[in-house]
Amino acid sequence: MNLAEIVKAAGIVGAGGAGFPTYVKLDAKAEYFIVNAAECEPLIETDKYMTRTFADKLVLGIMMISRHLQASKAVIALKGKYKDEIKALEDSIAKNHAQIEIFRMKTFYPAGDEQIIVQQVTGKCVPERGLPLQVGAVVSNVATVIGVYDAVTSGRNVCDKYLSVVGEVQEPVMLKVPIGTSVRECIEAAHPVISDYRIILGGPMMGKVISDAAVIDTLVVNKTLGNIIVLPADHFLIKKSQVGMERLKHQARSACIQCRMCTDLCPRYQTGHRIRPHLVMRNVWREGLIEDTAEFEKNFGDAVNCSSCGLCEMFSCPMGLSPRRVNDYMKGKLRERGINPEKNLTPMARESIELSKVPTDRLIARLNLSKYNGLHAHTCIELKPEEIMIPMSQHIGKPAIPVKQAGDMVEINELVGRADETGLSANIHCGIQGRVMEVTPAGIKVKRSKEA
Template structure:
């Protein structure tokens, strides 16, 4: 398949990066690279969606990789999985026979599935600060995205999502749902919460968004980038960390940081050679921001949370400090002007400083959930879906339907504005359009269960 043909099919299918922020895939694959990497690491604890996808769709994932390898002119492909996924590894070995695709097995550490960490593991090269995988001749695609690419090649747009529902629920499960399904319906399909006053994490326990307001929760729906719903009791350590007021975070950082360097020495970005030193940001903050060159380093933070959840002996929040600073830099349009070089010596102890997932789970207070192992229970069919027009990086899609229109599953209902970065949106169920705004609501004929 020629590159432009692949890009057109991926664009028409509305495919975005499902393992991250939703970057439109047709733009990512418009490149010439040496290596195509499939990301099947699922580095955050408690997530099982990608494992289900790999166990049941290995051949489709490999087929999509072959198409991308040809389109991008790559000489090789690599499927990054954890070594503990032994059966999945065997499936991929069988599916990649007589091909230029290798199965790359990794340790069980956090954040193995971070794009830049995965590139370093597979290629041995480090992406420069604020760079992209293509800067070192690579392109990375999550396995869920690759399944969507395979479907798009076969004329099937993105309409559904595989989601893990776990934590304090009656029946932790992996489910398949139409995009736009309410998160409340997903939890109900798994037997509802088992705690009286729950909070919810949309995504993984490290980088997911914490929702502790029931109204907000009831309004939240599954999008193309949703991967998990974790139910926790109110007051859980993850809830406390996410809701600590900004003023307290900043005051603690300025008064309690002991400059032990643990946040830096265990920082995944630092350990691949990027000149990012979180302890220097904390020191500069404590000094009243008198060292702007140190403060600007915050722009290099991936906000993986390793510093605050695992490294800091004082219980401080370098990740949230960096996030707040990054927001201020964006508001004032201040660009990073520091070093973009790689310091190779910083990687010499990296193998000894990878964060074991099991120890991270202990620190997070979720170790008792680790034994749940949610199983796939099939599809849920809600009566109504509310499909957001903004599910991706770039401009919101423009609705192409009106209230009262009848649509079939897979019909295009939202297009990218002319000349803008974006992705097409498709109906995730058949039915009647009942509302059009920032989301498109479809009323179907089936009942929620």
């Protein structure tokens, strides 16, 4: 099997974001292979932990993938302030005689946005709604590269996950858990210091807010979950997520002062994409009055280029408005009307790009998260849950198809869901030894064997 086939068999998907199957990305040749170790979102430290703990695996994994892509430039991009991680990488690069550049980034948000990393490393801007490969780059994150190394060297499939738990907990923890472990069990392992908590899956800017305790009970760890934030029910981020769209539209109409800070600080605008959230905010009140398709596109078409990074609503807007959510809403309206604006395939970064970077510390203060900032997980705890519920859909595309039945025994690393070959999909494997208790199209429940 070649590298892409091994990666496909192992069920490796992008370990952050939406879970794009990695084998598809590897079906290419590229000038650059870039590892995104910038850990974009405030408070998350999973990539940092993995970089300094598994520096050798990361470096050797980069060498494997770069060779496969025939990339002439292998780069690992991380924040310049990550001294311990840079030292670990430098040592490993020297030991393994690797040709890998360490690219030191400033501490700003969103440093870990794939398109921003590509612009910073290569000087080229990815086309609107495009892929890094269009400018000769393939980007992967830390856990993905380590997963590739493990798959090639030891046949290890993706069946467990490193993630951090931060916020209202005794102290932040790093966990290693089988995929399918209950999110509640992960939170309990970090000893929450409040009982009536809400959570964010992922980071505070782009993560998913879960404010219903009953829903938290149903959640399990999947291939893309790298962090859980535990917060009080009345925290600013929880409250902000609960404001309805009608209210947001009304606020835009009555309170937007057209200062255009949302546009000027927008990372996509700064990479030359056509996006001007202040115009969408100016016109949102008359959305229902515009029937003409061309007129609708003229007023709201920019919204399709929004990455939903959240900077405009969490930092830039002095009036506390929500251009991101209005853009998300408008994307839906554009789809409904069948409008797909033309893409700018040759965007150029604006001269102001370096001056518009938002320092992460200031963002953290604005998010009311300063009390959790600077606290670090010191050790990694390995959880061994009695039962796991392995989802069949942990990736972009079609869910995997279960290949086990209730009553079957299953081993660690064994295939339990086969990628649906009729479309984009990914294999799913089991992280514990035990018996299959239940199989539904959504997932497979496995109970740990007593002797395991």
